[in-house]
Amino acid sequence: MNTNYDVIVIGGGPAGLAAACEAYDKGAKKVLVIERDKELGGILNQCIHNGFGLHYFKEELTGPEYAGRFVELVKQTAIEVKLDTMVVEITQDHIVRCISAKEGYQELTAGAVVLCMGCRERTRGAIAIPGDRPAGVFTAGAAQRYVNMEGYMVGKRVVILGSGDIGLIMARRMTLEGAKVLACVELCPYSNGLTRNIVQCLNDYDIPLYLSHTITNIIGKERVEKVIINKVDENRRPIPGTEIEFDCDTVLLSVGLIPENELTRNAQIVMDRRTNGAVVYENMETSAPGIFASGNVVHVHDLVDFVTAESKRAGAAAAKYALGHKAGGPVTEVKTGSCVNYTVPQHIRRENVEKGVDVFFRVNNVYQDMVIKVTSGDTQLCAFKREHMAPGEMEKITIPKVLLDKASDEITVSVEHQ
Ligand SMILES: Cc1cc2nc3c(=O)[nH]c(=O)nc-3n(C[C@H](O)[C@H](O)[C@H](O)COP(=O)(O)OP(=O)(O)OC[C@H]3O[C@@H](n4cnc5c(N)ncnc54)[C@H](O)[C@@H]3O)c2cc1C
Numbered sequence: 148m149n150t151n152y153d154v155i156v157i158g159g160g161p162a163g164l165a166a167a168c169e170a171y172d173k174g175a176k177k178v179l180v181i182e183r184d185k186e187l188g189g190i191l192n193q194c195i196h197n198g199f200g201l202h203y204f205k206e207e208l209t210g211p212e213y214a215g216r217f218v219e220l221v222k223q224t225a226i227e228v229k230l231d232t233m234v235v236e237i238t239q240d241h242i243v244r245c246i247s248a249k250e251g252y253q254e255l256t257a258g259a260v261v262l263c264m265g266c267r268e269r270t271r272g273a274i275a276i277p278g279d280r281p282a283g284v285f286t287a288g289a290a291q292r293y294v295n296m297e298g299y300m301v302g303k304r305v306v307i308l309g310s311g312d313i314g315l316i317m318a319r320r321m322t323l324e325g326a327k328v329l330a331c332v333e334l335c336p337y338s339n340g341l342t343r344n345i346v347q348c349l350n351d352y353d354i355p356l357y358l359s360h361t362i363t364n365i366i367g368k369e370r371v372e373k374v375i376i377n378k379v380d381e382n383r384r385p386i387p388g389t390e391i392e393f394d395c396d397t398v399l400l401s402v403g404l405i406p407e408n409e410l411t412r413n414a415q416i417v418m419d420r421r422t423n424g425a426v427v428y429e430n431m432e433t434s435a436p437g438i439f440a441s442g443n444v445v446h447v448h449d450l451v452d453f454v455t456a457e458s459k460r461a462g463a464a465a466a467k468y469a470l471g472h473k474a475g476g477p478v479t480e481v482k483t484g485s486c487v488n489y490t491v492p493q494h495i496r497r498e499n500v501e502k503g504v505d506v507f508f509r510v511n512n513v514y515q516d517m518v519i520k521v522t523s524g525d526t527q528l529c530a531f532k533r534e535h536m537a538p539g540e541m542e543k544i545t546i547p548k549v550l551l552d553k554a555s556d557e558i559t560v561s562v563e564h565q
Contacts, residue, residue: 153177154260239414261462262438266447284397310345310356332357441462489508
């Protein structure tokens with residue numbers, strides 16, 4: 148059996164599928180997608196609500212429909228797929244070790260590798276909620292899988308902690324399935340979800356959103372019986388005397404996602420502690436030459452369309468690398484200025500940019516009437532106005548090549564009041 152591939156893609160979610168299709172289109176002949184689940188599609192398979200693909204397909208699709216389009220594209224190619232197969236190790240010299248019940252342990256090699264492992268949810272243990280340990284506490288994504296894919300209803304009276312998109316989507320989903328969602332509780336003074344999800348998933352169903360509140364106690368012997376929430380001060384500490392009690396049987400946690408980077412860290416690839424993903428160049432190449440990364444494994448996305456665009460870039464670059472064209476040249480470092488939490492990419496090789504480079508970032512608070520500035524030393528390269536910015540909404544700017552060429556070895560992205 149030939150175990151040598153041009154490009155191996157790890158993860159068969161939207162990132163992996165787009166990367167594989169693009170690598171194939173750009174001339175990589177032997178492309179393999181390895182997916183640990185029994186089917187392709189990743190997290191989209193359980194996201195049966197609509198709202199996917201508005202940017203990329205200019206249509207409103209459900210998650211499975213969006214994934215299905217890419218699965219069909221894969222079927223029209225000679226891309227190989229290994230399902231039920233878990234990658235357990237990758238090395239800097241592109242050896243991929245994986246294991247499956249059907250084929251056992253395998254060691255594969257590739258000209259280039261694309262990491263598309265997505266992310267997982269933060270659990271109750273990770274945020275240390277006090278109280279009893281009864282049944283009825285789920286991560287929102289786990290509940291989504293039970294309800295949408297396995298056909299189990301997880302509870303009747305629900306409190307949701309966290310107002311990120313998954314929490315909001317599940318508030319609506321549980322309501323539509325007949326549950327009473329009593330509250331969505333958010334630690335921050337603002338929601339971490341998309342505005343459209345606040346409107347369509349909470350406001351439309353009269354579900355109250357408690358900003359600057361957190362769960363301070365979960366009570367229940369066998370099953371959750373009560374939840375206590377408190378208002379928090381500016382240091383996010385519960386304020387005594389502000390308790391509100393909810394009689395409920397279920398708590399859903401939507402308290403953040405963690406990129407799945409165990410393989411990346413073990414391969415000694417340089418990580419960004421702000422994104423919890425690999426540090427990447429403009430073409431999504433990591434610090435290990437020929438190993439690329441895209442999608443939620445690099446930074447958590449709210450829109451799958453951006454995952455697709457980023458992953459096509461990674462796939463094209465992986466094909467190019469495998470066919471012998473290595474990117475190089477002087478590097479411009481992208482620094483974060485005021486109000487900016489992180490950027491992706493963190494490094495740009497100017498010679499490798501054709502028309503312009505897309506830079507993604509998130510701000511650290513909610514702002515109105517702002518201007519995004521890209522500067523190099525004392526020179527302002529470009530500026531972009533924004534009426535509204537929030538940490539829950541990823542920002543994207545494109546820096547044109549002609550302006551980038553005027554930059555030194557460092558540019559700064561900052562956000563200021565207009
Ligand atoms: C609940 C929820 C609601 C969302 N709603 C919207 C929405 O309305 N609109 C929108 O545009 N976007 C939405 N998104 C965001 C979008 O769906 C994600 O950003 C996108 O799915 C990320 O794609 P990915 O391929 O990076 O990750 P994933 O979809 O998570 O895929 C990663 C894949 O890698 C596999 N994998 C991981 N490790 C290994 C390994 N070691 N070996 C083999 N395989 C491995 C996993 O099994 C998985 O299939 C939502 C996301 C969630 C979670």
